[in-house]
Amino acid sequence: MPPALPVTLNDILSQASERYPSHELGFITSSAHNSYIQVKTFSSFNQYVRNLARTMLDWGKPAGSVILVYLTEHEDNMTAVWACLLAGYIPCLQPALSAQQAHKEGHVAHIQNLFSSSSWLTNEVGAQQLDSISGLEIHLLSGLQASALNYHVPVDWVARTIQSDDDAILFLTSGSTGFSKAVVHTHRTILAACHAKGEAYSLTPNTNVLNWVGFDHVAGSLEMHMTPLLFGASQIHVHASAILSDPLRFLRLIDEKCINIAFSPNFLLAKLIRDLDKRSDLIGTFDLSSIKRINSGGEAVISKTAQSFVTVLKKLARDPCKVSFVISPGFGMTETCAGCIYDPVDLATTEPKHEFLDLGRPIRGCEMRIVDPDDGKTVRADGESGELQVRGPMVFVRYYNNTEATSTRFVESGWYRTGDVGIIEHGVMRLSGRIKDTVIVHGVSYAILELETYLQTVEGVTHSFLAATPYRAPDQQTEGFIIFYSPTFDLGGEDASTKLFTTHRALRDISVKMITLPPQFIVPIPINQMEKTTLGKIARARLISLFKQGELAKHIARAEELLSDARGASFVTPSTETERALAKICARIFNLAESDISAGDNFFELGGTSIDVIRLKREGEVHFDLPEIPTLQILKHPVISSLANYINSLLTKDTRTEEYDPVVPLQLTGNKTPIFFVHPGVGEVLIFVNLAKYFQNERPFYALRARGFEPGHSFFTSMDEMVFCYAAAVKRTQPTGPYAIAGYSYGGVVAFEVAKRLEAVGDEVKFVGLINISPHIADRMYKLDWTGCMLNLFLFLGLMTKQGVNNLAPALRPLSRKEQLEVVWKLSSFKRLLELQLTQEKLDHWVDVACSLAECGKNYNPSGSAAALDVFYAIPFTGSKSDWLNKQLKPWDGFSRGQATYTDVPGHHYTLMDLDYVSQFQKLFRSRLEARGIQ
Incomplete structure (x- = not known):
């Protein structure tokens, strides 16, 4: 325990910088191409944020003003929060805004109303997202940092004296049942949580903590930063994309930085098992003796998954006998300062009792109980299921400016209604369901009510007689859901099979597009058998109970019979x-x-x-x-x-020899305006297969593939020749507009030129999507000699890493073409080569295709304009995302007659179409199609 007990959060920072000045805060950003860690000592960080806080006072805002902090990187968020606290302001952490313009505007308007004003601290990208909304006071972090160079305040400077019961930090809820609520945590509630968590984790000044939860989440900011800082523990904060794109980084950091405590939700445990279990080349690679505890939250932890994870880590460890750690599933909410109930278990020696790991016992000061959910008061007997309630000094004090919501969530004696269904047996708690209307997919919470709103629009669904309910089948890795609904047609009618097939297909399509997951079951129930409550709501709990008991088997059997008939007809x-x-x-x-x-x-x-x-x-x-x-x-x-x-x-x-046709139909279902996607600089279109699936039964999806892959087909020799060929092919495929055209990387400038050519002959092009490409490509094309094209291809195909390519390039150029290919071939991922069924001969020819495209781009200079441009940007080849946007992409403004838009998408340049990111990309892409009126 620390020798003194801070009474405010400001005391935490003062104590940490005074007692442990050389301890470190490390950061790996979203744009890091390797494990490069930016470091600040506690001492330097303390001075840095106090200078920023002093600069904030120049805004002239009264003490206690709410500041919306809208940033993406851990260091920026951490900096902004501490600066606000020291300046006497109240930071409110804003998660990523919706890509849907209407949703974004509605949320921001709600925030303005909630706080009676809106002061935002953001970066250039965030400012661009907010630019279309009037009435906001926007401050750039970069401007604040520049102004702070004029100050050097004392190391204990604060703007004003604060008390332990003053408001400290606001956190926004997910808004799964409407607009977000702002959870108010005081200095007292946060400190109570930090003290209790630190004791539970056995934190000391010698502990090293690894975090990759976003800082806008209470687990990232309070559990994995404030708590370790209170105990003087060093920390490394990694942007989530850096871990998800390369799970091995998780193990490398544990090894290299002697990490003692880390965080891993169930889906990452499963991903690590999937990726590493058969990697015989990694056996005995890592020193994992330092890791002592892995917290896991966000979704239920499957016992078998956790056990397999322990087995895999021991197999990969240099000395399995020295690997001894607990996996600690936990329960917590924004309202409880993240985790407040834990069950640390050593799965190497303990056999779990249930399908999911228990959640355990409360931390010091926290209490829990299970009650009757109907009255919220009657305590259930040991082992009986009911509503989980908690209380303690770490529970929030109120929802900001929302007394009604606050009062409905508390019952007598300060018990907080979590909305979760649980069981307490012999003092150990486990969850068995949720009263709240959300479904969790890979740790991400999606609003059931929002999904239902869209599902209700499907033809064949009786309005207000549809319910989507979270459900997890036995041994399923992540939570799913079931759709119950009453059809508008008679299930005994002549055309019932055709109508049911069409309805179920539409319900699946909407589900995949909204939450990236199809329903596990769709159950049609006659309207006279669909129960509603006295308030006219669908009784979800009753439906899921009937489903589990097999009471709906006859409806499921009838649906399968009709669907089988429909399928049998074709x-x-x-x-x-x-x-x-x-x-x-x-x-x-x-x-x-x-x-x-x-x-x-x-x-x-x-x-x-x-x-x-x-x-x-x-x-x-x-x-x-x-x-x-x-x-x-x-x-x-x-x-x-x-x-x-x-x-x-x-x-x-x-x-x-077939006549060359650039158009490759990747899916032909649906009657909306087709989308045409131009290949990246490697010329192939297989990369679009995963994206095309999301447009099934909505609109045809065509890809344009470069010439020269097939025997007898020559390469393109100029950009004009390529554009003329592609424009003609688009017209053959879709004779009349309006057109929707997009291009990935190099294909973006080609798509722009195709759009211009179509407009020149009088056609309407309503959408031009440019994905992570600058309008000025000539300089880059000149740098792409044969070696550069080869390395670019190997990087695009996932055969080598960016770091491997950068390290290898200088040594290759003196070698002959054949020697270069042999060297790179030997260093490539054998597994990936096998997956792609590649030979040296095929790759050699593919490099020639890529080089021909680079030649076509060497003299390209953009000119003219298209009606409107939509630019999508990911982490670039080099440099920061903000520089990439502002210095390289914003010039597209000069080539768009309408207002160009810029949409931030997840992933790196080479990975944004991968399975890990494409589900999010398609939602952002679709939102821009809709915004441009593409029907």
């Missing part, structure tokens, strides 16, 4: 040997019965991803004893019968 039994062989391969890929595969099935509509395409190609080549089935032909022939005909032509050697 089912074509594979009739040739080739069709049957392909059906068998597809059945293995999608874990289906062979008899379920129709010759008329579309590979991508069955769920095929880019990796599945490679698997189909590989298994098909082996089965049919063919040297190659070109990936392009699988993309062009996704229907099994069509692909079978193509393979038959290969088997009979009837393979005339």
Whole structure:
């Protein structure tokens, strides 16, 4: 324990900098290409934020003013929060704003009303997002930092004296049931939580903490920063994208920085197992003896997953006998300063009792109980399920300017109603459900009510007779949900099967687009059997209870019968040997019965991803004893019968050179305006397969592939030739506008030129999407010699890391072309080469295609304009995201007749279309399509 007890948060910082001046705060940013850590000592950080706080006073705002802190990096957020506190202001941490303009404007208006004013502290990117909203007072962190250079205040300077019961920090709730509420935490509530957590974690000044939870979340700011700082512990804060894009970094940091305490939600445990379990090359690689505790929250921790994680870490450790740590699932909320109940368990020696790990016992000062959810007061007996309530000094004091919400969440004697359903048995708590209307997917909470609002619009659904309910099937890695609804049509009617098929397909499509996950079950229930409460609400708890008890089995069976009929009406039994062989391969890929595969099935509509395409190609080549089935032909022939005909032509050697057509249809369902996507600088379009799936049953998705891959096809020799070819192909595919065109990386400037050409002949282009590309590419193209094109290709394909490419480039250039390829080939990921079915000969030719495209761009100078441009930006090749946006991308303003927009998307330049990020990218991309009126 610290020798003195601080009474305010400001005392925490003073104490830490005075007693442990050389201890460190480390940061790995979203733009870091390796594990480079930016470091500030406690002493230097203390001086830095006090200078900023003094500068803030120049704003002239009264003490106690609320400042909205809207930043992305841990260091920036941490800096802003401490500066606000020391200046006598109240920071309110704002999570990422919605990409939907209406949602964003509604939220900001709500915040303005809630606080009676809006002062925002943000960066240039945040300011751009807020630019369209009037009445905001916006301050840039960069401007504040520049002004702070004029000050050097004493190391104990504060703007005013504060008391322990003064408001300290505001946190916004997720707003899952409407607009966000602002949770008020005082200095007293936060300090009570920090003291109790630190004791529970056995923190000391020698502890090293690793955090990658966002700072706008109470776990990131209070549990993993304020608490360790109180005990003098050093900390490393990593942007989430740096861990999710490279989970190995999690283990490398534990090894290299002797991390003792870290955080990992269930989905990261599962991802690490999936990625590392079969990596025999990593066995014995890491020193993991320092790690003593891994906290886990955000979603339930599956016992088997946690046990497997422990096994994998021991296998990868240099000395498994020295690896001894607890996994500590916990329960907490914004209202309780994050975790307040924990159950640290050593899974190497303890066998879990339940499917999910228990959540444990309260920290010092916290109490818990289970009560009857109807009256909120009657305490349930040990082992009985009911509503979880907690109380203690770490529980928030009120919702800001919302007495009604505050009063409804507390009952007699200060008990807080969490809204969760739990069981306490022998003093140990575990959750069994949620009263609140949210579903958690990979630790991200989605509002059920918002989802239901969109699902209600589906034709075939009786309005107000639909409910979506969270549900986790046995052994399922993450939470899912079930849709219950009453159809508008008679399930016994003649056309019931067709209508049901169409309705269920629409419900699935909306679910995937909104929360990246299809429902596990869709259950149609006749309207006279759909129960409602006396207040006219669907009884969700009753429905899920009936489902689990098997009481809805007859409705599920009837739906399956009708869907089977609908499918049977279009089912074509594979009739040739080739069709049957392909059906068998597809059945293995999608874990289906062979008899379920129709010759008329579309590979991508069955769920095929880019990796599945490679698997189909590989298994098909082996089965049919063919040297190659070109990936392009699988993309062009996704229907099994069509692909079978193509393979038959290969088997009979009837393979005339096809005329080049740049258009590759990746999905053809839906009747809305098609989208055309131009290839990146490597020329291929397989990278768009994962994105195209999100547009099924909505709009056709076409990709434009470069010329020169197939035998007999020459390379493009100029940008004009390429643009003329692509524009003509778009017109052949979609004779009349309006058009929607996008391009990824290099393809962005090509898409811009295609749009201009279409407009020049009188067509309307309503959407031009430019993804992470500057209008001025000539300089970069001149730098891309054959070596550069090769390394760029290897990086794009995930065969090498950015660091590996940068380190290797100087040593390669003196070598011959053949020698260069051999060196890079040997250093590439063998697993990835196998996945992509690549040979040195294929890669050599692919580099030539990429070089031909680079040549076309060397003399490119943008000119003219398009009606409107939508620019999407991710972490760039080099430098910071803000510099990339402001110095390289903003020049697109000069080429857009309407207002250009700039949308921040997750991931790095080379990864934003990967499975880890594409689900979020498609939502942001779709929102811009809608904003431009693309129907």
